[in-house]
Amino acid sequence: MVCHIARMLRAQKRHISFHTPGHKRFGADITELDYSDDLSDPTGVLALAQADAARILGADASFLLTDGSTCGIYAMLYALRTRGVRTLALPAYAHKSVFHACEALGLIPFLIPQGVEAGIPRQPSLREMRESLARADAMLLTSPDYYGFFPPLAEARAMCTQTGKPLVIDGAHGSHLHGMPAHASAFADMWVDGVHKSLPALTQGAVVSAKGEWAAPLAEGAEYFRTSSPSYPILASVECALKYPRGERAERAAAWAKEQLQALANDDWTKIVIPFGECADGAQASLERRGVYPEFNDGNYLMFYLSPATKVRHIRKLVRLVRGMPRGEVKSEAPVAGMVGFKTMLLPIGEAVGRVCARACGIVPPCVPLVAAGSVVTAGAAARLKKAAHTFGLTDGKIMVYEQEE
Numbered sequence: 001m002v003c004h005i006a007r008m009l010r011a012q013k014r015h016i017s018f019h020t021p022g023h024k025r026f027g028a029d030i031t032e033l034d035y036s037d038d039l040s041d042p043t044g045v046l047a048l049a050q051a052d053a054a055r056i057l058g059a060d061a062s063f064l065l066t067d068g069s070t071c072g073i074y075a076m077l078y079a080l081r082t083r084g085v086r087t088l089a090l091p092a093y094a095h096k097s098v099f100h101a102c103e104a105l106g107l108i109p110f111l112i113p114q115g116v117e118a119g120i121p122r123q124p125s126l127r128e129m130r131e132s133l134a135r136a137d138a139m140l141l142t143s144p145d146y147y148g149f150f151p152p153l154a155e156a157r158a159m160c161t162q163t164g165k166p167l168v169i170d171g172a173h174g175s176h177l178h179g180m181p182a183h184a185s186a187f188a189d190m191w192v193d194g195v196h197k198s199l200p201a202l203t204q205g206a207v208v209s210a211k212g213e214w215a216a217p218l219a220e221g222a223e224y225f226r227t228s229s230p231s232y233p234i235l236a237s238v239e240c241a242l243k244y245p246r247g248e249r250a251e252r253a254a255a256w257a258k259e260q261l262q263a264l265a266n267d268d269w270t271k272i273v274i275p276f277g278e279c280a281d282g283a284q285a286s287l288e289r290r291g292v293y294p295e296f297n298d299g300n301y302l303m304f305y306l307s308p309a310t311k312v313r314h315i316r317k318l319v320r321l322v323r324g325m326p327r328g329e330v331k332s333e334a335p336v337a338g339m340v341g342f343k344t345m346l347l348p349i350g351e352a353v354g355r356v357c358a359r360a361c362g363i364v365p366p367c368v369p370l371v372a373a374g375s376v377v378t379a380g381a382a383a384r385l386k387k388a389a390h391t392f393g394l395t396d397g398k399i400m401v402y403e404q405e406e
């Protein structure tokens, strides 16, 4: 398949640049010129690339993004808002961008509870989805999640169709599934594909897509939230990544590695999740000394993120290194719901234990709440927040909690 944007970039003629970007070096990093098209009103290579993306992703309209899935989530929620949605059912452990977009756009979130099993938030059950959807105008699901689990998508679709409510999917981790039954396109009215995470695209490359009547409001959302200076290297890489071969060899090697390493039995081949319990920090340090970097360490598990571009010999090396490593017991702390008040205050992490959290906070990555708003700050969560190199949701290292009546 032709990669239109990359072909255009290769065919450029040298010229003197009196245009942005300021580096003036000329190369793949150009701006919107007469031959390179315009992302907000595409009629040339970008129109061709977006049409191909829509065909590949099973959409009626697709919009290339150089601002990550975050931009796609803002665009989808904006589209919902313009069509009368005021309340949104979403998983308690949704990505922080979903909470931020709700706040920025004035959408009221109804959290779908997620049970924690063996230290990992699990996808919501059908009953929990049904109850939350009954109170909301639309539903957002994450599929797959960072640990490689799918929600019950067919049932969620049926539920939304029966109630006449739109379903949107945060597919930040699912673009490698395009063309397969589990891809978001088979279920959602709008979805985002985080192409840079699970396909070989440059960081920040993503696509947001819609079906039917949602194409027009999503186009407006993309116009509002996309940058007006898109990066051509990222755009070209997204188009090429969508046209990249599926990666069956890496997929087979991943299945073998999961078995060899007694990895978590999840649904998605690109996420190898290995339980190390209290040995997680030691295992991460030992692997990194040997030049092997996992995606994240959540204090229990190391997560290794694969893509169709992962080399089979690297998967074999991972198996060799991890096989003999010590493992500890996985700690699991179920979140406890607390009362929600009105007045909030900031407390140092240690002093917040036992109080009800007022603003979700967690570790980066995975950027899902470690302590969700409305749940009690546990000693375990406080210890992990204190130890984490990067966090979100804290202010000057303090947690926002609800003031308690004395």
Ligand SMILES: Cc1ncc(COP(=O)(O)O)c(C=O)c1O
Binding pocket: 067, 068, 069, 070, 071, 094, 095, 097, 142, 145, 146, 170, 172, 173, 194, 204, 206, 365, 366, 367
């Ligand atoms: C579930 C989920 N949604 C959305 C995002 C945001 O994606 P991006 O970093 O491409 O903006 C992430 C990022 O990790 C994520 O894990």
